[in-house]
Amino acid sequence: MPDDLYQRYQAAHRAHQAHTTTCTHCTDTARCPDGQRAYELFARLQDAYLARQRDQRRR
Ligand SMILES: [Zn+2]
Structure with a gap:
């Protein structure tokens, strides 16, 4: 069964990483509006x- 939540x-995670590696405004301590979203x-x-x-795990 495909795990939809995990996929999303x-x-x-990939989208955020792709953004921070290409964005010149995002740093470790500050994010641009797109990076924040x-x-x-x-x-x-x-x-x-x-x-x-x-x-x-509790079940
Ligand atoms: Zn950014």
């Missing part, structure tokens, strides 16, 4: 994915 989490999407999906991992 990985895609967001990409980071927030990645962080949200990562939280959801890790939370689900924890739930599954």
Whole structure:
């Protein structure tokens, strides 16, 4: 079964990494609006994915 949440989490991770490697405004301490959006999407999906991992381990 394809893991949709995991796929979206990985895609967001790649998108964020692709942005920060090409963007001249994003640094370790500051993000441009696009980088911030990409980071927030990645962080949200990562939280959801890790939370689900924890739930599954408890069963
Ligand atoms: Zn940026």
